[in-house]
Amino acid sequence: MAKKKTDLITREILNTREAAALLKVTTQTIKNYIYSGKLKAIKTPGGHHRVRRVDLEGIGFISEEDTYQVPLTPADMLSSYETIVKTLVSTIEAFTKALDMRDVIFTGHSARVDNISSSIGKSMGLSDKELQDLKLASLLHDVGKVGISESILGKPGQLTDQEFFLVKQHPEIGGKIIGGIDQLRSVASTIRHHHERFDGRGYPDGLAGSEIELYARIIGVVETYDYLRSDLSFRKAASVDDTLREIKKCSGTQFDPEVVEHLMATIGNDGNSSEAVIH
Ligand SMILES: [Fe+2]
Known part of the structure; x- marks a missing residue:
């Protein structure tokens, strides 16, 4: 049984701060991934990075939706x-x-x-x-x-x-x-x-x-x-x-x-x- 989905997990496009929250790392770490080419990102017209949730899986993120089990009754x-x-x-x-x-x-x-x-x-x-x-x-x-x-x-x-x-x-x-x-x-x-x-x-x-x-x-x-x-x-x-x-x-x-x-x-x-x- 899947846990009730959180906002972030269901969002397909995330900013660096949100991506960092999901991965439980700092925003700088996300940026380092982007700068090193390990994480694909797109730039907004304002120059901010956006990443796709699915790309986070490529650097080891597994959505809670996939892994979290509701505690047994x-x-x-x-x-x-x-x-x-x-x-x-x-x-x-x-x-x-x-x-x-x-x-x-x-x-x-x-x-x-x-x-x-x-x-x-x-x-x-x-x-x-x-x-x-x-x-x-x-x-x-x-x-x-x-x-x-x-x-x-x-x-x-x-x-x-x-x-x-x-x-x-x-x-x-x-x-x-x-x-x-x-x-x-x-x-x-x-x-x-x-x-x-x-x-x-x-x-x-x-x-x-x-x-x-x-x-x-x-x-x-x-x-x-x-x-x-x-x-x-x-x-x-x-x-x-x-x-x-x-x-x-x-x-x-x-x-x-x-x-x-x-x-x-x-x-x-x-x-x-x-x-x-x-x-
Ligand atoms: Fe016996």
């Missing part, structure tokens, strides 16, 4: 912000989809965790901004697995102690990766703590109860839900009922009881949350 700024966030989320969704494909056992895991976590977040009354952070953390919670070899991620059967030790590094690695990105720093701590336990016996920091961020407590429950609901090489996926029963058993020890209650309320009898598609 709050609504414009909100819309720009939302566009940036949408782009960021789409990029992260594509990235995590690619990352999940390395893990043949849990392909689609991040998207499913995002769906169910969002439903729990809504059930808990989180604000739009909080839901946005929860979404980013859910999509990125296992990003630290990028450093784990596919032979371990896709290994049929139980992991050895050494392999399990390596897999357990992923919350810490993920927290460090995301902590290095300014726009995502707020979710780095959630990623680091999504394997903490409510009773303090989780990893990597042994946090307990409300010391663990709410988003990490939500993702911790949902990640286990998705794990139990997935077919593995050494066992079949558990039914929805069995999965919920198993999670309920660990309420108050491994999981935050409040989050567990909201998971129960969110997952319908047919195994689908109101929005999530659970495979």
Whole structure:
């Protein structure tokens, strides 16, 4: 949107004083340009110089009409912000989809965790901004697995102690990766703590109860839900009922009881949350 045009900008022919005002230089400077031949000028019958506005562009003047933007309104700024966030989320969704494909056992895991976590977040009354952070953390919670070899991620059967030790590094690695990105720093701590336990016996920091961020407590429950609901090489996926029963058993020890209650309320009898598609 162009600024309301000023008098001088719309004038095609200017005297040296007006040209100097537009260029924010002295009248003498304009005259020097004219005398040196760098700026074309015409002389009036009275001997005064006149210059054409278009010729000023030849010595570096750019009209405000071309460059000045009306300041954004709050609504414009909100819309720009939302566009940036949408782009960021789409990029992260594509990235995590690619990352999940390395893990043949849990392909689609991040998207499913995002769906169910969002439903729990809504059930808990989180604000739009909080839901946005929860979404980013859910999509990125296992990003630290990028450093784990596919032979371990896709290994049929139980992991050895050494392999399990390596897999357990992923919350810490993920927290460090995301902590290095300014726009995502707020979710780095959630990623680091999504394997903490409510009773303090989780990893990597042994946090307990409300010391663990709410988003990490939500993702911790949902990640286990998705794990139990997935077919593995050494066992079949558990039914929805069995999965919920198993999670309920660990309420108050491994999981935050409040989050567990909201998971129960969110997952319908047919195994689908109101929005999530659970495979
Ligand atoms: Fe994880």
